[in-house]
Amino acid sequence: MLHERFPATRETLPRVELCRLPTPVRRLTGLETGHELWVKDDSRSAPLWGGNKPRKLEWILADARAQGRRTILTFGGLGTNHGLATALYARELGMRTVLALVDQPRDEHVEAQLVRIRASGARVHRTRTSPRTVLALPYLMARYRRPYLLPVGGSSPVGAVGFVEAALELGAQVEAGELPEPERIVLALGSGGSVAGLMVGLGLAGLRTRVHAVLVNDKLRLDKPRLTRLAQRTRRLLRRRGAELPAAPLAELDVVRDFMGAGYGHPIPQAGDAIRRAREAADLTLESVYTGKTMAAVLAGAIRGDGPLLYWHTHSAPR
Numbered sequence: 544m545l546h547e548r549f550p551a552t553r554e555t556l557p558r559v560e561l562c563r564l565p566t567p568v569r570r571l572t573g574l575e576t577g578h579e580l581w582v583k584d585d586s587r588s589a590p591l592w593g594g595n596k597p598r599k600l601e602w603i604l605a606d607a608r609a610q611g612r613r614t615i616l617t618f619g620g621l622g623t624n625h626g627l628a629t630a631l632y633a634r635e636l637g638m639r640t641v642l643a644l645v646d647q648p649r650d651e652h653v654e655a656q657l658v659r660i661r662a663s664g665a666r667v668h669r670t671r672t673s674p675r676t677v678l679a680l681p682y683l684m685a686r687y688r689r690p691y692l693l694p695v696g697g698s699s700p701v702g703a704v705g706f707v708e709a710a711l712e713l714g715a716q717v718e719a720g721e722l723p724e725p726e727r728i729v730l731a732l733g734s735g736g737s738v739a740g741l742m743v744g745l746g747l748a749g750l751r752t753r754v755h756a757v758l759v760n761d762k763l764r765l766d767k768p769r770l771t772r773l774a775q776r777t778r779r780l781l782r783r784r785g786a787e788l789p790a791a792p793l794a795e796l797d798v799v800r801d802f803m804g805a806g807y808g809h810p811i812p813q814a815g816d817a818i819r820r821a822r823e824a825a826d827l828t829l830e831s832v833y834t835g836k837t838m839a840a841v842l843a844g845a846i847r848g849d850g851p852l853l854y855w856h857t858h859s860a861p862r
């Protein structure tokens with residue numbers, strides 16, 4: 544969509560096709576909290592691992608390949624969806640992934656992720672804490688010889704382009720009458736690339752939708768100024784690569800802070816309830832780190848407004 548809308552970017556901003564797009568939208572009648580609730584369901588966005596990550600990787604891996612890099616070095620918690628998705632799709636393209644992982648509370652989901660990460664062929668370094676990861680960086684850069692350095696969550700401006708594209712995709716679905724223009728979108732805020740991409744893309748898509756980002760990560764500074772800066776860097780990247788962007792404003796943003804609990808990966812009781820209700824009433828499979836907390840915010844009525852609310856489902860379907 545970006546390529547069709549801004550043809551100059553076809554050459555300058557490459558993309559590898561990993562996803563099955565557009566992902567479906569549907570109304571969630573069983574879960575409504577007094578207002579119209581819809582879902583943008585990315586759970587089967589791509590074959591090996593779905594959710595929001597492959598959308599970013601379409602641009603990230605193409606960028607790495609264009610730079611002639613053979614190894615991706617990236618970061619996350621022990622149960623990182625981002626690290627796993629990167630390893631799976633990079634391997635498809637003949638690239639190797641190195642992961643530096645910090646500790647997070649271990650539950651069934653994290654244990655299952657670790658098994659998948661080991662099976663993905665990724666090289667894992669357990670750096671345990673963020674400061675130790677920073678200290679290990681020069682060693683890792685030297686050892687893996689000029690790897691493509693990918694920030695945590697794939698939330699570089701190049702990664703965020705995946706969600707500029709996603710917003711254009713949503714705009715086309717609104718235009719086609721598949722759903723009404725959402726007044727609000729709610730999604731998990733883990734490293735910020737998805738939110739920043741939407742902030743840029745919604746305006747380009749002609750949507751006046753407001754973004755509500757449910758903060759689930761206390762290990763990064765994720766506030767409005769930071770997210771706005773990432774959105775502006777994404778816009779600058781697009782302009783530098785030849786996209787003649789109209790002067791559309793960034794989407795309005797609210798950061799919702801009451802559903803993180805004790806920190807990244809720490810459970811909150813409302814998420815357990817939200818996971819159960821989403822499964823029973825809407826046939827959606829959520830997890831406890833990101834999407835359970837986000838749905839808990841929705842069900843608690845914390846995303847205020849009157850018009851249609853779109854919950855962006857960012858977790859991969861179980862496999």
Ligand SMILES: Cc1ncc(COP(=O)(O)O)c(C=O)c1O
Pocket residue numbers: 594595624625696698731732733734735736737738833834857858859
């Ligand atoms: C399932 C899931 N939802 C949401 C997010 C948050 O997306 P972002 O990192 O772009 O903020 C992530 C990753 O961080 C994730 O794995």
